[in-house]
Amino acid sequence: MNKTEIYILSGFLGSGKTTLLKQLLEDEKKQGRKVAVMMNELGKVSIDSDSVDEDVPLKELLDGCICCTISDKLEAQLQELLTVEKPEAIYIETTGAAHPVEVLDSILSPLFADRMIVKGIISVVDGPRWLNRKSLSPQVQQLLIEQVRHADLIVLNKADALTEAEQALLTMEIQALNSHAFNILTSYSKVAMKQIRGLSPGEKRDPAHSHVFSDLKLSTYVYQFQNPVNQSDFEDFLRSLPDTVYRIKGYLKLHPSNYPFLFQFSYGMPLYMQEHINMPLNIVFIGENLDWGIIEQQLFALEEKAAESL
Numbered sequence: 001m002n003k004t005e006i007y008i009l010s011g012f013l014g015s016g017k018t019t020l021l022k023q024l025l026e027d028e029k030k031q032g033r034k035v036a037v038m039m040n041e042l043g044k045v046s047i048d049s050d051s052v053d054e055d056v057p058l059k060e061l062l063d064g065c066i067c068c069t070i071s072d073k074l075e076a077q078l079q080e081l082l083t084v085e086k087p088e089a090i091y092i093e094t095t096g097a098a099h100p101v102e103v104l105d106s107i108l109s110p111l112f113a114d115r116m117i118v119k120g121i122i123s124v125v126d127g128p129r130w131l132n133r134k135s136l137s138p139q140v141q142q143l144l145i146e147q148v149r150h151a152d153l154i155v156l157n158k159a160d161a162l163t164e165a166e167q168a169l170l171t172m173e174i175q176a177l178n179s180h181a182f183n184i185l186t187s188y189s190k191v192a193m194k195q196i197r198g199l200s201p202g203e204k205r206d207p208a209h210s211h212v213f214s215d216l217k218l219s220t221y222v223y224q225f226q227n228p229v230n231q232s233d234f235e236d237f238l239r240s241l242p243d244t245v246y247r248i249k250g251y252l253k254l255h256p257s258n259y260p261f262l263f264q265f266s267y268g269m270p271l272y273m274q275e276h277i278n279m280p281l282n283i284v285f286i287g288e289n290l291d292w293g294i295i296e297q298q299l300f301a302l303e304e305k306a307a308e309s310l
């Protein structure tokens with residue numbers, strides 16, 4: 001099964017995300033690839049959807065942020081795109097107010113996380129706004145920092161509105177915050193497609209039943225259970241995890257129950273909810289600076305141990 005590539009476009013309001021999206025779509029069209037777009041806007045009316053050609057499947061999520069108020073709607077629309085349109089890539093333009101970890105959390109539904117590969121987060125930075133960020137509220141400043149810190153590719157935009165010295169300062173400040181990401185200084189978000197395709201987070205290693213997109217910074221990992229596990233061993237495993245595992249969610253079978261549980265874990269608190277039908281036993285992890293290979297081995301060992309005790 002070919003996985004659909006997911007690209008997340010993040011960046012503050014007015015930074016140039018839609019300008020970037022338009023170019024990416026033109027480029028994809030030239031390549032003849034089938035792509036789809038999801039756009040999230042905070043208002044009730046879509047402003048940017050005209051930027052997308054009619055032949056590109058488009059889902060709009062209006063009047064709320066995908067990372068909080070409308071994440072159920074996002075799940076339904078994403079599932080529809082994946083099952084009906086089956087595009088090779090989906091570009092998700094987030095609202096400027098979205099936090100990257102929460103966006104990943106909303107996108108990676110355990111129902112279909114195994115059908116996607118998150119290629120990366122592309123953050124567009126509004127150069128002049130960044131350099132004048134001290135005039136913004138502390139919360140907004142923090143959000144701008146988070147959008148830079150978690151990006152895989154950073155588009156330093158509106159270079160035309162900056163002097164050379166300001167461009168150098170901008171580049172230096174951004175690199176100091178995130179040295180792993182590739183930075184591109186641009187005007188009108190002009191980025192070559194090969195720089196976007198160069199995002200190859202999943203290609204380091206790709207075990208048959210999982211995907212890994214990076215182990216250096218913010219990354220996601222999907223594990224598919226084949227067998228039940230023992231609850232107490234699973235909880236020992238949870239306690240042993242590094243603090244940089246921010247979120248875990250998915251379905252798992254706890255020996256000896258026949259039906260799966262929906263499992264949620266954030267801020268160290270596990271929560272189980274019994275399901276009464278079978279579900280895909282995908283479990284999704286989101287974290288930072290993690291060696292997913294070790295976590296994969298531990299999960300596999302939990303399954304083996306439960307099978308031996310049968």
Ligand SMILES: Nc1nc2c(ncn2[C@@H]2O[C@H](COP(=O)(O)OP(=O)(O)OP(=O)(O)O)[C@@H](O)[C@H]2O)c(=O)[nH]1
Nearest residue numbers: 013014015016017018019096157158159187188189
């Ligand atoms: N001077 C200058 N203006 C730019 C540049 N890139 C984009 N703009 C303008 O900035 C405005 C916002 O650009 P958009 O691409 O709509 O930004 P956005 O991030 O999608 O905005 P929201 O959807 O409102 O969050 C538009 O008027 C663009 O024409 C640039 O590099 N330089």
